[in-house]
Amino acid sequence: MTMPERSSAFAAQDEEVRRRTVQEQYGVPLDRCRDLLVTALGDDSWRVRKEAVEVLVASRPGRDEMRGLIDLLRHEDNAGLRNATSELLVRLGKRAVPALLDHLQDHDQDLRKLLVDTLAAIGERSAVPALLTALDDPDVNVAAAAAEALGAIGDQSAVPALVQSLDRQQHDFFQYNALAALGRIASPGPLPPVVARLARHDMLRLAAYECLGKIGADTAAADLLLEGLQSQLPSLRSVAVRSLAAVLKHLAPLFRQTVIEQLRTLFDQGLLEKTLTQAAASGDAEVAEAVVVLLEALADPRSLPLLFQAVVDERLASRAMDVLQSIGTAAIAPSVARYALADETERAAICTLLGRLGQLQPEVEQTISRALSDDVALVRRAAAVAAGSLPSAALLSAVTSLLDDEDPSVRDAALQVLRARGGSHSELVREIAGKMISSELPEQRRVAALLCAASGDCQQLALLIKDEHAAVRESAVRAVGRLALTASCPNLVMALVDEAEEVRIAAAESLGACCGKHDGGAPLRLALQDPSSWVQAAALRSLVEICGDEALSDALELWQRGDEVAQLACLEAFDLLAAPEGFALITQALGQRDGEVLKGVIEVLARHTPDLLLPWLHHILRHTDWDVRMSAVRACASLPPPEQHDLLRMALDLEDHDLVRQALRQLLDGH
């Protein structure tokens, strides 16, 4: 399509035609389609504007063209054009920064404000000096935007200037933004006097409280926030709760205890419960978490309703349950009292708590017994687990009825409980297993094998090992291994040639526990030739267990021909046997690409012979997979300091993955 055709198409009324016309400019040199794209940036339709932004980003405009784009921000009468241009400049990112900085002294304060906002969105550190200057811009909107931008960029070198600016610039709007910026970038430490002063300023209290939560680490900050807990405004109270929880983490133990005592006094005076209840219901996940942190500090039975409320939230459940448990036996009676009216999630939580507390009181036994037949699977499951933690034969017996529950998670929990208690209640568990052995259902017989293992019933296991169903045989073979039944060695050897791979894997694993070098060594060596690499891996592990150093040659041979699964088992063998031949062999794999094996090789060599690893680390620290680089970074810790430091510095310069960078920094700081 020619340019005139394009223009006429663009003038068409239909939005979809205009959008497609813009889309067609992909790849067209910018000097041939600039006017059309600029027109499109100011189009009435957001779809056309967005498409124009995409095409302009792809066209990679130069610095002069960017100046032209910046001028579009002066169009006060077309908000769509200004917004689309701002978005475009943000999308151009680092490349747009020099052009943006060129205009920061422009006479138009609205333009300066837009440019500062754009720099904030780009987040480029090279803009920080110019933004520090802009903190003193004659227009307060620009200065406030500069403070906000410094917070967004997150360069800590801006902290002193921001603190000073709070004293210098008296405008509330500026101070609000500067406090927010400080909260984003400053580290916890002594409270600057100006922040403490502003925390008592009505208009700035919210921002100051937010800031205190980030930078407060002393009792001065905690005192201000304790005041905040009693504010008339719910929003202020919520922020005070969140910030106080954060400050508590940074306080020295003695000061922390003082603050907790003050919190307890507020609780006793009835001044805290409402605040925490409302904060927990605020819908803000961070505030709800902070409420749990404060309740953890208080460890008070009166906080049970709030803690059960938190348990319902998956994010807080684990921590809230820990707090409930820390309250101890004082939590039992009120928890049991809540059960009748609790919803299903809370009923399950109550069961979990009663199980964890492990105190068998009549009302506890009654509650768990009732919960075992609850309509909701979640509750039955929690009750089964709780029954497993309580010293009650009656409850344990009731758990057996859940072995054929309709819900698989309940059946699984019941089975786990009975297996865990098989030693202490072997008669009961044997009796249950005995009934299930004669079942026609393979799943029941599989469960029976697990229960026989738990109760040490070797006779029944010997029968189940010959079951017609593979899953039952596998289960029985594993059970024999778990019991280390030496008499079953011949059965296990036979199981090594079973037609089902799962059974052969289980047999190879169990042979290590049941057989000695003489009766187990030869069959396991043959199992190394099994077509399944999982059987090979299991056989090697067992060989190492029963033959020790004599298995080294088998591991060396398997390494040469095995796949990743077998090689991972070989690495374990070389590691266990501390075998120099093995280390020399695996060094040859340091140039290979596969992540998991390579990671294993790095870890083993770092533990035993870092000198073999050293020549490769330059190369591995540039590996494409971040998790391989992470292993290499950890391996650097085993090197002598000079080599270690040089490698870590080099890696930090190259590294772009946040977790690996964090590990590198930690090692360098330690160094």
Add this chain to the structure above:
Amino acid sequence: MPVVDQAIVMPDEEFRLLRGLVYTHSGLYFGDDAKYLLEKRLGRRLATHQLKSYREYYQFLKFNRKREQELEEIMDLLTTNETYFFREAYQLSAFSDEILPELCKRKQAAGEPRRIRIWSAGCSSGEEPYTVAMLLLEQPCLQGWQFEIIGTDISQRVLQQARRGIYGRSAFRMTDDYYLLKYFEPQDGAFRITDRVRQLVSISYLNLLDQTRMAMLGSFDLIFCRNVIIYFDLAVKKQVVASFHRSLRDGGFLLLGHSESLMNISTLFTLRHFKNDMVYQKPLLSSAGGAS
């Protein structure tokens, strides 16, 4: 006393690796703040396989010959979300009172077959496609029309529930008794959807990243995809929305959840302002297979 259900801590490194596996398989993206979710929901899988660490579990998922089966289990655990009939009533009003009459009129004017196909993408346990079916049956202008509703999800467990079509009380928190009496039958303390509704709905497994299987579903007049794309990162959102665009007929509608929009995701759809809700529409001008 032996402890059952002991929690194993998920290190950051394994969280990132497992997150990557889940993302590659399904497009579901878990931000750093959702680590608790992976740790809590995957914890039981470690117990099931008797693994001692998440590193072992990662290797299991990478190398085990049952890895595909295990990934399906993970999808069940990670995508379980509560839903109910007649959820987001204002959007359903836009669907019944404004979109359906418009679709009906347009098809009649164009002389197209009297047939409507609707896709409920991410249908969970089936409440959404059955709700849509009931609303279609109640639509006066569609008497005598043919309907087909396809419900898909990545979790096999919820698909079983959807096919079974039996629901407890909590699924009806927003359901008028009129619908409960007309389209459900009591069964063992719960309610079973009637065959009249069931026959309009087909339930099927679908990974929204699977372009081939998606193409097999054919084209639709309307797609419901509510509270699904929030779980994807930007790249997958773009990919999935472009697929929806391909699957929709010209002038077809895309209904997202109330907190979802196509802002910064796609310019392929226009935003229609109905009285009851705002809804995305594939422009009538675009051709099948449309620009993307």
